[in-house]
Amino acid sequence: MWAALAGGVGGAKLARGLMALTPVNIADLRIIVNTGDDFTLHGLHISPDIDTVLYTLGGIANPQTGWGIAGDTTKVLDQLTTLGEDPWFWLGDRDLATHLLRTRALSAGDGLAKVTADLARRLGIPAWVRIMPMSDDVVSTEIQTPDGWLPFQEYFVRRRHADPVSDVRFAGLARARPLPAALEAMRSAEVVVFCPSNPIVSIGPILALPGMRDALAHRQAGRRRIAVSPIIQGQALKGPADRMLEGLGYEVSALGVARLYVGLVDDFVLDSADADLAPAVAQLGMRPHVLPTIMTDAAASLALAQAIAQVVQA
Amino acid sequence: MWAALAGGVGGAKLARGLMALTPVNIADLRIIVNTGDDFTLHGLHISPDIDTVLYTLGGIANPQTGWGIAGDTTKVLDQLTTLGEDPWFWLGDRDLATHLLRTRALSAGDGLAKVTADLARRLGIPAWVRIMPMSDDVVSTEIQTPDGWLPFQEYFVRRRHADPVSDVRFAGLARARPLPAALEAMRSAEVVVFCPSNPIVSIGPILALPGMRDALAHRQAGRRRIAVSPIIQGQALKGPADRMLEGLGYEVSALGVARLYVGLVDDFVLDSADADLAPAVAQLGMRPHVLPTIMTDAAASLALAQAIAQVVQA
Numbered sequence A, B: 001m002w003a004a005l006a007g008g009v010g011g012a013k014l015a016r017g018l019m020a021l022t023p024v025n026i027a028d029l030r031i032i033v034n035t036g037d038d039f040t041l042h043g044l045h046i047s048p049d050i051d052t053v054l055y056t057l058g059g060i061a062n063p064q065t066g067w068g069i070a071g072d073t074t075k076v077l078d079q080l081t082t083l084g085e086d087p088w089f090w091l092g093d094r095d096l097a098t099h100l101l102r103t104r105a106l107s108a109g110d111g112l113a114k115v116t117a118d119l120a121r122r123l124g125i126p127a128w129v130r131i132m133p134m135s136d137d138v139v140s141t142e143i144q145t146p147d148g149w150l151p152f153q154e155y156f157v158r159r160r161h162a163d164p165v166s167d168v169r170f171a172g173l174a175r176a177r178p179l180p181a182a183l184e185a186m187r188s189a190e191v192v193v194f195c196p197s198n199p200i201v202s203i204g205p206i207l208a209l210p211g212m213r214d215a216l217a218h219r220q221a222g223r224r225r226i227a228v229s230p231i232i233q234g235q236a237l238k239g240p241a242d243r244m245l246e247g248l249g250y251e252v253s254a255l256g257v258a259r260l261y262v263g264l265v266d267d268f269v270l271d272s273a274d275a276d277l278a279p280a281v282a283q284l285g286m287r288p289h290v291l292p293t294i295m296t297d298a299a300a301s302l303a304l305a306q307a308i309a310q311v312v313q314a
Helices: A009-019 A048-057 A075-082 A093-107 A112-122 A152-158 A180-188 A203-208 A212-217 A241-247 A254-260 A272-283 A298-313 B009-019 B048-057 B075-082 B093-107 B112-122 B152-158 B180-188 B203-208 B212-217 B241-247 B254-260 B272-283 B298-313
Strands: A002-006 A029-033 A039-041 A044-046 A129-133 A140-145 A148-151 A167-171 A191-194 A224-228 A267-271 A287-291 B002-006 B029-033 B039-041 B044-046 B129-133 B140-145 B148-151 B167-171 B191-194 B224-228 B267-271 B287-291
Touching (some): A002 A009, A002 A180, A002 A203, A029 A180, A075 B075, A075 B093, A093 A112, A093 B075, A112 A129, A129 A180, A140 A152, A254 A267, A254 A272, A267 A272, B002 B009, B002 B180, B002 B203, B009 B298, B044 B093, B093 B112, B129 B180, B148 B152, B167 B203, B180 B212, B191 B298, B254 B272, B272 B287
Parallel strands (some): A191 A224, A224 A267, A267 A287, B224 B267
Antiparallel strands (some): A039 A044, B039 B044
């Protein structure tokens, strides 16, 4: 069994590649997804990272944006705007169907894990790929800016991640428990993959859940834990990871990311453009691997997943 | 102040005509709308009759169906269907915006009356036309058929009102109170108009609320209560009113409707095609008025409203 830790677009792209290795090369793939970005809009429970993973693995993601559904329309959002609502958050019509089903099921008392598994089934994702939230409990990422603490989507979407970030916190963490299946995967997976997602607000909340770091530290023969850098040549491919690292005082490079993962991973994948950082990564006690990591299409996702499989089997 | 009692399409059409007489001829128009058909779908609170009145008075109703929004699409419904949901109830995309705003506001603790007034404002309906639910409480119309008691929309939409109807009941009535503004309108309106809506399941629930019949019986100088028959030549223009009357043992004619309103109205409007029923209506103690009542367009709605205004001012 393999476990993959994922946020949104970058995580979903690598997860898509890993899915392509199932069930032959990977018999059982568990994708543990960040839910710190979840929020409520127009009474609907929205799980942006889970949706991105669901749509990408379900083959319906918008290839231009990486999130949302290909060819989706915004009839409902347009009417909400006509009725006087502020259209600050993009809501596709087909996308809304997901939010409606999720919100209905949560209201009926189902947990987010059950709801997510049900949506994956409806999207035709195979049974041996289990997409799961990091927790059934609510953990809400908040961002400290010069204007104070902001809910994540307020910072990320409404204010277009333009504010300097001085701190990040995860509200609700004290009362939250990781999903048992996620904790178990973290503890017993032969391979744990840190997808190229934001280390602070995508991988960060998953690792912050009580027990997750201990589970990850569990030693077993042949177990490999491998991270892929979301930072290439000092820049995030997507999103504010670079500015966030800078604001929090970390080095804005793949090496800076590797330092955040010291003691957590055995292997670290650098993009080919960052080959010069390999010796410094090795000095952190990780095996560096230099690979093409930019996943422009499904073939590139598969190629990176295959390269990772070769690394961990070597 | 005038009060109008309305269900869906027929009621909305006459309400539109009455609105056209405001604020000059009618300074203050209160439209009391049936909510016995309200139900929850995909977690959304849907008020079909209120929506039909809102859309008709807001000038956005689909002129072909009389309900829904003109030119609306079903992107969300199509995706829900793709995801395995049964698309038994039509859900337009623009329509959904209404349901989302209503559900969100109700969840936040607002009453249906406040939510309805807010939606009317957003649709640009003038302040002197107050569309209001009959109650802020839940009253649910149920239909007895050979297959047992059915929720109204189950009977009406899912089973296409094809079942014989042997009884009708309003669940929740014992705990429900009429909306104070509706009760007040019923008691003190100079003119009370029973729109050409189904007497059993549209006007019926409004009158069944405690205190409504007493308020309607309140006598004041010059006060006129006038009903328009929804049955023409023994048939309902729309919906199952004819078969419902038959199933419940009433005469299926405008006269049958008039008999249901004995003691409640002073004047009764028959369609021109039913002029021969005028003497029998007069024998019930009402003034019969023979008028063209088929409201094919806004001009026809206005003409009927003007004719009613002439009747009550005579």
